[in-house]
Amino acid sequence: MVAASEKAKRIEVADLRLSYGGREVVRGISFDVYANEILAIIGPAQSGKSSLLRALNRTLDFVPGAMVRGTIQIDGEDIARVRDVEALRRRVGMVAPLPVGLPLTVYDNVAFAPRMSGVRKRAEVDEIVERCLRRAALWDEVKDRLDLLGTRLSGGQQQRLTIARALSHDPEILCLDEFSIAIDPVTTMRIEDVLRELRSQLTILLVTNLTQQARRLSDRTMFLLEGEIIEIDRTDIVFSDKPANRMTYEYVHGVFG
Amino acid sequence: MTSLAENKKAGAKAGDVPALFARTDLGRRRERAERTAQAALSGMALLVIIPLALIIIYLIVEAWPLLSLDFLLESPRRGMREGGVWPALLGTVYLVLMSLAVAAPIGILAAVYLHEYADDSAFTRAVQLAVVNLAGVPSIVHALFGLGAFVVFAGIGRSILAASLTLAIMTLPVIIASTREALASVPRSFREACWNVGATRWQTIRHVVLPNSISGILTGVILQVSRAAGETAPVMFTGAVFYKAVRDGDLFAYGLLDQCMALSMHLFTVSTQVPDVPEALPYATAVVLLFTVLAVNAFAIALRVYLRSRKRW
Numbered sequence: 151m152v153a154a155s156e157k158a159k160r161i162e163v164a165d166l167r168l169s170y171g172g173r174e175v176v177r178g179i180s181f182d183v184y185a186n187e188i189l190a191i192i193g194p195a196q197s198g199k200s201s202l203l204r205a206l207n208r209t210l211d212f213v214p215g216a217m218v219r220g221t222i223q224i225d226g227e228d229i230a231r232v233r234d235v236e237a238l239r240r241r242v243g244m245v246a247p248l249p250v251g252l253p254l255t256v257y258d259n260v261a262f263a264p265r266m267s268g269v270r271k272r273a274e275v276d277e278i279v280e281r282c283l284r285r286a287a288l289w290d291e292v293k294d295r296l297d298l299l300g301t302r303l304s305g306g307q308q309q310r311l312t313i314a315r316a317l318s319h320d321p322e323i324l325c326l327d328e329f330s331i332a333i334d335p336v337t338t339m340r341i342e343d344v345l346r347e348l349r350s351q352l353t354i355l356l357v358t359n360l361t362q363q364a365r366r367l368s369d370r371t372m373f374l375l376e377g378e379i380i381e382i383d384r385t386d387i388v389f390s391d392k393p394a395n396r397m398t399y400e401y402v403h404g405v406f407g
Numbered sequence: 408m409t410s411l412a413e414n415k416k417a418g419a420k421a422g423d424v425p426a427l428f429a430r431t432d433l434g435r436r437r438e439r440a441e442r443t444a445q446a447a448l449s450g451m452a453l454l455v456i457i458p459l460a461l462i463i464i465y466l467i468v469e470a471w472p473l474l475s476l477d478f479l480l481e482s483p484r485r486g487m488r489e490g491g492v493w494p495a496l497l498g499t500v501y502l503v504l505m506s507l508a509v510a511a512p513i514g515i516l517a518a519v520y521l522h523e524y525a526d527d528s529a530f531t532r533a534v535q536l537a538v539v540n541l542a543g544v545p546s547i548v549h550a551l552f553g554l555g556a557f558v559v560f561a562g563i564g565r566s567i568l569a570a571s572l573t574l575a576i577m578t579l580p581v582i583i584a585s586t587r588e589a590l591a592s593v594p595r596s597f598r599e600a601c602w603n604v605g606a607t608r609w610q611t612i613r614h615v616v617l618p619n620s621i622s623g624i625l626t627g628v629i630l631q632v633s634r635a636a637g638e639t640a641p642v643m644f645t646g647a648v649f650y651k652a653v654r655d656g657d658l659f660a661y662g663l664l665d666q667c668m669a670l671s672m673h674l675f676t677v678s679t680q681v682p683d684v685p686e687a688l689p690y691a692t693a694v695v696l697l698f699t700v701l702a703v704n705a706f707a708i709a710l711r712v713y714l715r716s717r718k719r720w
Binding site: 207209212214236237238239240243244246248250252253254262263266267312315316318319 | 618
């Protein structure tokens with residue numbers, strides 16, 4: 151557990167409301183995320199989990215009709231006022247549910263973000279690619295075929311490739327949106343190990359449909375239902391026999407949802 | 408439900424195939440319907456090929472006495488009754504290349520804007536509407552517009568330039584439409600992956616979207632060649648002439664502000680305007696026009712196959 155003295159606030163969300171063309175999917179939620187914790191976000195489909203992540207790195211900007219009210223602060227800075235949105239997105243790494251290898255080589259997939267932000271020297275890019283692939287536990291499997299197309303890797307490898315890509319721009323926060331949806335249990339366990347290691351350097355937001363994954367990995371768990379926070383607390387409390395809210399108990403124990 | 412063994416017994420008793428595999432009325436009806444459907448559909452497909460094959464064969468047979476390399480490279484002689492089609496062929500090539508040089512960049516960039524940047528505003532809807540309606544304007548109207556706008560108002564005069572601009576406006580909406588289609592074929596997830604790692608819209612387009620849609624874009628552009636080459640009215644009003652003398656086989660016979668001959672108009676001329684033309688001459692001209700277009704289409708197909716083979720998902 152995170153000691154009280156370490157509880158530096160990394161993300162502060164205040165009365166956040168998200169809507170698509172008038173249909174509200176997140177209904178006034180407030181919560182904080184502390185540095186170097188893993189916060190799991192659980193809840194059934196349509197509860198606003200993915201929209202919340204998209205609001206965090208402002209890729210919601212690309213969705214026509216999306217509206218954001220309330221504030222999200224990252225390290226005390228209101229992200230709605232950020233001028234350099236690309237820099238913000240580099241600070242908030244994002245891993246999508248289905249692994250998307252860009253139609254580039256393994257090397258270029260990881261080198262993409264550094265190159266786009268102006269890293270030109272080959273040696274520097276080489277170093278970033280190797281470091282990120284190692285951190286994503288993929289290096290040993292692909293080091294001899296870095297020029298293979300990313301899309302030719304297996305599903306589990308592609309998902310680790312997307313994690314390596316998300317790490318390549320050196321984020322402080324890593325968001326994972328149901329990363330294990332398309333991969334086998336063994337790879338899932340490997341990635342979970344990776345995340346445990348990354349926790350020392352990063353703050354991790356983990357959206358997951360697998361409540362047991364939240365239980366295994368996270369320090370705290372947030373239960374979202376229909377765009378509202380039902381409960382947010384230490385994971386051992388949320389998964390105990392007596393969480394604060396009866397609905398939480400029913401959800402994590404599979405009574406409904 | 409009867410078991411397989413029982414079925415066998417029943418079949419054996421009847422001295423027939425096992426009941427499980429026996430043909431039922433329903434089965435027979437389905438088979439018949441299947442055969443009928445296949446025959447009808449393949450018949451329709453064949454009907455599509457027949458006219459094209461007949462056109463090509465008929466044209467070649469009629470044109471046969473005149474077809475030769477000289478016919479391609481010589482100027483018409485004796486009031487179009489002898490000689491070849493070189494000035495017209497060259498004029499068509501000039502017109503098509505010039506019009507694409509104008510229409511392709513504008514069309515592609517406009518389509519990229521409409522598909523990748525524009526959100527649903529009154530302005531974009533107005534542009535959409537303009538594109539759709541522009542595509543529906545008959546070519547003779549384009550011809551009149553080109554005459555009014557480029558030849559007279561802009562003061563360019565009847566010339567290759569004016570004719571090319573007219574053709575460019577005619578092909579623009581189709582280029583925009585086909586480019587948008589090619590862009591739409593790139594999955595949105597690729598774009599999102601790029602945005603997520605902090606790439607700007609333009610970086611995403613430049614490094615991921617365009618490389619993966621370029622085959623579709625180029626094919627769309629090249630297929631407009633056949634349209635531009637075939638149109639008669641727009642060039643007739645704006646820059647093509649009855650006859651223009653150039654040196655045989657000279658590639659640089661025309662300047663931008665010269666008038667030129669064009670294959671489509673030449674075909675019109677020799678088949679309707681000149682008396683006592685040898686019968687094979689219009690056909691030979693048509694063969695040249697047709698095969699110029701077919702050659703460009705074949706090039707488009709080859710390019711598409713090549714770029715597809717480099718496609719990466």
